[in-house]
Amino acid sequence: MDFELSDEQKDVQKAAREFAQGEFDPDLALELDQSAKFPESIWKKAAQLGFIGIHYPEEFGGQGLGLFENLLAIEAFCRVDSGIGSALSTVDLGSEVILKFGSNEQKKQFLTPLTKGEGRLGIAFTESEDGEDLSSIAAVAERRSEGYLLRGEKRFVLNASLADSFITLFKEPKEGWITLIVEREREGIEVYPIEKMGLRMISSGDLLFKEVLVPLGNRIGREGEGLTHVDHCYQAIGLKSEAQALGAAQGAFDRAMQYAKQREQFGRKLSQFQAIRHKLADMAVSIEVVRWLIYKVATEYDHGKVDPGFLFVTHLEVGRRLISVVDEALQIFGGYGYIVEQAIEHYFRDAWAIGVELGTEEEQKDVIAEVMLGPIR
């Protein structure tokens, strides 16, 4: 066991922190959040500096590092701003499916532009109202000689209005579950944007596939493998959401600490009241706990052996603690915490949106229990 970051990891962390502190202007963050706009110019710069696709092989434009290093960058970004950090974290959403199951041709075509800031990716899997039930999928891909003909509707698609391509899940009557790369410019795709409470810089929407034809070469991996791809993808996305959560919790904590040291009431700094000190202590405990849980799972992921039970233990703990840390941070700010001008206000909204990405407690406990007890008979 080794509980220290390598020099390389520390370098990534430092570079990401410096980039975020230099580029994530608080006024810009506020404006982008309020107007639900993507941080275009920051994204381009981040790509130029190699922050997108840190974990892709160098031949496809990446840094040849692990997902862990990518998570360290996401954490550092979200610490400075939860909205901008999360937006940068999700520009290559779903790329792990191509990375693990795609052909070299697909990797070159779809991953390289992501690393250059010339393309964005989204995922379109779910169709259910809660965005997590994959059992009721009705979207159909029909294999024809000229390609797959797609029909159906996908809900809560992240990057819906931004992505140039989507990783999609369809059922082909003979082949079973398949994942396909669908370029946005293909005819027959309609986007219905959804306005959200949090993570407003990331566009969400429903996608309608009205007889969309994609070449056979757009299928990732083999037929029938679709759900395996989705599982793998959710592992990577789950870890990225955890890194966003950790960064957001740390960012909220930093701000609460600073405020508590500076704000005076009853002739004393807030930081001199026992109740406030204990709140800050609780928050610090939460951040330490989830940091080491996340780093452990990230290390496992990079070694190709994620324990699904432990992954969901982490999701559950991160989700709970994120919400409580950000909520307490807001409370320390009192009335000011409720005002849009203070970053903590959007940290609160973003925390809930990140928490949703991690899944519900019910879902998490179902998985943990199933690993321990087997399925309910």
Place this chain on the structure above:
Amino acid sequence: MFFECNEQQKEFQKRVREIYEREVSPLVEEYERKEAFPVQLYPILGAEHLLCLRCPKEYGGPGLDKISECISMEELNRICAGIGSGIMVQGGLATDPLLHYGSEELKQKYLPSAARGEKIGAFALTEPNAGSDASGIRTTATRQGNGYRLNGSKTFITNGTICDFVTLSAYTDPAKRGMGINLFIVEREDPGFSVTKKLEKLGNHSSDTGELAFDDCYIPKERMIGDREGGGLGQLEGTLKSGRLTYGARSTGVGQAAFDATLSYIKRTQKHGQPLARSQAIRFMMAEMVTSLEAMRYMTYRGAWLFDRGLASMKDASIVKLFCTESLQKIVQKAMAIQKNAGLMIDNPIQRFLRDARLFKIPEGTSEIQHLVIARELGL
């Protein structure tokens, strides 16, 4: 012991629910989006006698009790907490001190028009550097000739940018910390009064919140509430007690709305081929939510009942506010956790309930202040 509303109260609840559903519901979406208070509601609710419920008939109000006010506030907040904020101030902080400590002349001048909704009231205590610590305010009222010259600034003022008059706290004697404060009625037209900013907030978007400045604002001495200098904070004692109980009713209203929306969601949403309502975990969450709601409701109405009999202590009121606002957080958090992606969407009221409810732990004494008050009243 008798734990039921009487016929009159049941009738009242039915009536206010109908009025709020008819007059308020259709405005919610538009004004939440605009982040503005629908001021046209004031004369409408005034005509229905729903603005200053405890104001006696001789001053234009219906002369009802605290229980009725809680019923009304629960029903209004069930529909919209933001609009509830503005209406609560009108019949609470803005007019209560006047009703209890104002001169006959002041009462006649301001109460009937407030009760009818012709004039909008606000209450200004909090300042940029004085929130929980009310004695820390720096606004001053300096005696000059036949009046007072006011200087200072106020923030987080509900109805701040739309008010016609504001009940203002200022030091008449800054040397007497806490004890040298008085309340004054300042009119919007008084020279030297200005609205400096409209504040954007996490929630309660349809309530108006502003920053006010008083720059050598001169008012006649008759606008002071009470007939001697000092003791203004003491005049707020009853008002704060009443307001903290109202937060119980507001929390119950928002909690009920979140519960109702979640109940309907889990019945209509399928997962793995079954309605969510079949999940044991979800059923437990619903059971916990309704248990909290019932406890909140009884705490609130018991507090109101005590208040109507002059028996409610500040401890009673603080317990109600602390318990109800904190329990509400757990209710809306569960509602959000159940609805997940759907709950985050702007056109789903669940995310509004979460943002709106979050406010309640802050004004009229944060949860931390309620703890301090309760501990103090335990004699500690």
